[in-house]
Amino acid sequence: MKQINKLKKQYNDIEIPSELDEVVKQTIQRATITKKRRSPVKRWSLGVAVAVAMFVGSINVSPAFANSLVNIPVLGSIVEVFTVQTLTMDKETYQANLKTPAISGLDSEGLQTALNEKYIEENKELFKQFKADVADMEKVGAGHMGIDSGYEVKTDTEQLLSIARFEVNMVGSSSTTMQYDTIDKQNNILITLPSLFKDDSYVEIISAYIKDDIKQQMKDDKNAAYLTSEGADPEFHSIQANQNFYITADHKLVISFDKYEIAAGYMGVVTFEIPSDILSDVLVGDTYIQ
Structure with a gap:
């Protein structure tokens, strides 16, 4: 429980970059250009960022590379998915309830952090846009609108974790959009189709x-x-x-x-x-x- 509370505080304090991909690219570029000595902590953090970029890049570019990794015996760890943040609005005709998932327990802290930051940023942007839409509708003095987001763990085995994230928009009728992430927990790979x-x-x-x-x-x-x-x-x-x-x-x-x-x-x-x-x-x- 202490670990989860600690994680929640860390995630709430994170200043999310506007483009996560750009941050990773810049990190790799800095690693190539600079030759200055870094402290052990900074070198470790940089290594994690580069490692996740290499792993995700390799799995997308070379399916054979991903397949070769699955034969490596790896001790599994306890991976958990929990709600790290809830953003809400409850007005007479405007409601929002955005639940943000977070993952803990992946062996690759780089991959775990990248996913968690993505989830937080997505919901922050959804809530920001919703508040802007509400402000516009309040100016004309009418309207009913709602938004709901959440997640469901579709698969959780020793090897695989599949997380479904949904967004429901309610303006007159409702629409639902889905996003999925499937992770090889043993090899710390984000699997793409x-x-x-x-x-x-x-x-x-x-x-x-x-x-x-x-x-x-x-x-x-x-x-x-x-x-x-x-x-x-x-x-x-x-x-x-x-x-x-x-x-x-x-x-x-x-x-x-x-x-x-x-x-x-x-x-x-x-x-x-x-x-x-x-x-x-x-x-x-x-x-x-x-």
């Missing part, structure tokens, strides 16, 4: 499966209201290369679409679990997806 595959052929394979599944759902269930074009064919054509996803505890790939993205609003956030057998030929390995 492209990093799971040998090449970009996965986009076509997954898209074809989803399109067929949509057609089957609409045939079997009259309440399945996906967006359609002329001839009642699904309007959906293809996932993005970096489409929202997470990995389940039993190593299945789940592709996610935001509310209204490919279906009627009442269907909410729509997800598809992709059969692993149709992916086997294009996967880098079978460590994450089985």
